[in-house]
Amino acid sequence: MDVGKKAENAVDMRVNIAGIVWKNPVTTASGTFGSGKEFAEFVDLNKLGAVTTKGVANIPWAGNPTPRIAETYGGMMNAVGLQNPGIDLFCERDIPFLRQYDTKIIVNVCGKSEKDYCEVAERLSHEDVDMLEINISCPNVKEGGIAFGQNSKAAEHITKAVKRYAKQPVIMKLSPNVTSISEMAKAVEAGGADAVSLINTITGMKIDIHRRQFVIANKTGGVSGPAIHPIAVRMVYEAAHAVKLPIIGMGGIANAQDAVEMILAGADAVSVGTANFRNPAVTMEIAAGIESYMKKYGFACVSDMVGIVD
Amino acid sequence: MADRKVETVKIISQECLAEGIYSMWMETEAADMAKPGQFLSMYTNDAGKLLPRPISICEIDKVNHRLRVVYRVTGENTGTEQFSRMEEGESLKILGPLGNGFPLERAKGKQVFLMGGGIGVPPILELAKQMDCTEKQLIIGYRDHHTFLKEEFEKNGQLFISTEDGSVGTKGNVMDAIRENALCADVIYACGPTPMLRAIKEFAAEKSIECYISLEERMACGIGACLGCVCQSKEKDAHSNVKNKRICKDGPVFLATEVEI
Numbered sequence: 001m002d003v004g005k006k007a008e009n010a011v012d013m014r015v016n017i018a019g020i021v022w023k024n025p026v027t028t029a030s031g032t033f034g035s036g037k038e039f040a041e042f043v044d045l046n047k048l049g050a051v052t053t054k055g056v057a058n059i060p061w062a063g064n065p066t067p068r069i070a071e072t073y074g075g076m077m078n079a080v081g082l083q084n085p086g087i088d089l090f091c092e093r094d095i096p097f098l099r100q101y102d103t104k105i106i107v108n109v110c111g112k113s114e115k116d117y118c119e120v121a122e123r124l125s126h127e128d129v130d131m132l133e134i135n136i137s138c139p140n141v142k143e144g145g146i147a148f149g150q151n152s153k154a155a156e157h158i159t160k161a162v163k164r165y166a167k168q169p170v171i172m173k174l175s176p177n178v179t180s181i182s183e184m185a186k187a188v189e190a191g192g193a194d195a196v197s198l199i200n201t202i203t204g205m206k207i208d209i210h211r212r213q214f215v216i217a218n219k220t221g222g223v224s225g226p227a228i229h230p231i232a233v234r235m236v237y238e239a240a241h242a243v244k245l246p247i248i249g250m251g252g253i254a255n256a257q258d259a260v261e262m263i264l265a266g267a268d269a270v271s272v273g274t275a276n277f278r279n280p281a282v283t284m285e286i287a288a289g290i291e292s293y294m295k296k297y298g299f300a301c302v303s304d305m306v307g308i309v310d
Numbered sequence: 311m312a313d314r315k316v317e318t319v320k321i322i323s324q325e326c327l328a329e330g331i332y333s334m335w336m337e338t339e340a341a342d343m344a345k346p347g348q349f350l351s352m353y354t355n356d357a358g359k360l361l362p363r364p365i366s367i368c369e370i371d372k373v374n375h376r377l378r379v380v381y382r383v384t385g386e387n388t389g390t391e392q393f394s395r396m397e398e399g400e401s402l403k404i405l406g407p408l409g410n411g412f413p414l415e416r417a418k419g420k421q422v423f424l425m426g427g428g429i430g431v432p433p434i435l436e437l438a439k440q441m442d443c444t445e446k447q448l449i450i451g452y453r454d455h456h457t458f459l460k461e462e463f464e465k466n467g468q469l470f471i472s473t474e475d476g477s478v479g480t481k482g483n484v485m486d487a488i489r490e491n492a493l494c495a496d497v498i499y500a501c502g503p504t505p506m507l508r509a510i511k512e513f514a515a516e517k518s519i520e521c522y523i524s525l526e527e528r529m530a531c532g533i534g535a536c537l538g539c540v541c542q543s544k545e546k547d548a549h550s551n552v553k554n555k556r557i558c559k560d561g562p563v564f565l566a567t568e569v570e571i
Contacts, residue, residue, distance in 0.1 A: 034535035038559070041314045042533070054537075062552040069528040069538035071361045076530060083537045085551030210385075225360060254357075277530045278353065278360045280405070281315055 022049030029273030030108035042280035050104035075225025079218035137175030137200035152187035159191025182242035240266025256289020328456030345411035427502030534559025
């Protein structure tokens with residue numbers, strides 16, 4: 001396309017992710033935005049393409065011992081361990097809250113076994129939510145989580161299983177802690193995934209040299225934030241070349257420039273995570289910044305930018 | 311909706327009170343809503359250190375829209391070290407006030423202990439200034455003779471000091487100061503390191519004293535979303551649906567019997 005001749009003013013911010021139309025390409029990375037309610041004082045949720053909620057399991061999980069958080073240079077590390085209130089309270093309290101807003105609801109689903117994931121997917125099939133994101137990439141829980149996300153056969157299998165129960169489109173959230181992200185993306189595509197999201201956090205470790213002990217009680221944690229952004233861009237690029245599925249790109253996006261970079265690498269939409277902790281209003285600012293970029297360079301719609309740097 | 315935001319505030323003054331202990335006054339809208347026991351998320355100007363530092367509020371001046379924080383520099387190349395280098399007239403980003411604060415109303419007509427230890431000392435100052443009670447006993451624990459805020463405490467209650475090295479007041483900790491002076495209370499408010507709070511909680515339980523403690527933990531968001539800073543609760547918490555409470559949002563002040571420390 002001839003980008004120079006596109007309309008200067010009217011830009012279409014909408015994106016279509018597996019048949020669900022978001023008003024703009026910005027959502028929140030699971031675990032950094034609570035269920036949306038915690039941020040509603042700071043963000044007009046109506047201005048987000050979608051809200052992706054913190055991972056929810058079939059029953060409440062207490063998560064890991066503290067300390068769960070450490071700062072790292074240009075980022076942070078967490079081992080919260082998927083603390084969540086369980087699907088019953090989530091459906092009763094968090095979905096109705098989010099439904100008051102004009103935004104799409106993506107529910108992140110976690111589990112320790114195939115049965116756990118399927119139970120939540122089935123339960124959500126009766127609920128008014130728009131998409132499911134299946135977390136097979138959390139590095140901070142001993143069972144489930146990443147166990148499904150580091151082996152392509154297991155990833156394909158869990159995708160197929162969840163797809164049998166899910167009514168909404170299924171996004172498989174991939175781990176960067178793998179040898180080949182392309183292989184993992186292909187595996188979930190073969191399993192019938194409707195979209196992929198990547199990257200989850202990168203497993204790291206931090207040691208307190210004065211106390212000579214691990215900073216995080218779990219010893220290891222997931223590293224996120226601007227420090228991991230170039231890794232995420234590279235992986236989004238590789239995944240985009242491996243599969244035809246829509247891609248939600250994330251990993252260290254802190255501003256609109258980072259988001260545009262991710263889209264140019266092949267992401268159809270973006271998630272903002274750790275940056276919410278530095279500026280609670282950053283998601284709205286990023287959505288507005290992407291629009292400004294499109295106006296400046298004459299892109300009429302978001303899809304015109306996706307993966308054009310090849 | 312979307313009515314709160316990170317605020318850029320002006321530093322009015324910065325002063326070193328003792329080795330590694332700094333006092334900063336800032337002009338901020340956050341002063342209008344602030345209560346004793348609440349905290350601010352303070353952001354460094356260094357994008358390499360992206361998480362806010364939760365710092366307790368030491369004094370509130372609603373008339374001049376000012377807040378004071380007294381904080382400890384936690385080490386070399388830390389965010390708090392960067393704050394300590396900032397000067398009058400420079401600006402800083404903050405979010406707040408955050409958290410619940412101390413329940414002042416429980417002190418009315420009562421004999422009260424206000425206890426602070428280490429870098430848990432500063433929030434006790436505004437609490438003491440606002441507290442309306444029959445007998446206001448301030449029991450403050452320091453490491454050594456660097457008894458920062460001492461003069462201000464003296465103006466706001468009956469002050470008992472403990473120091474680890476015995477250089478001022480009772481030698482030992484705040485519990486030793488209570489014993490040495492044979493002090494009694496109906497309500498306790500405390501902020502300090504976990505071992506101190508544990509001892510106070512035990513003391514309060516033995517004597518059936520109503521006791522409020524302010525907890526500390528590493529935080530990321532400061533607004534109840536990330537679940538980084540939880541503490542264990544005695545009963546299942548209504549929000550988390552497990553036995554965890556969020557220190558930033560449900561606290562930092564808890565009824566001592568509510569939490570496991």
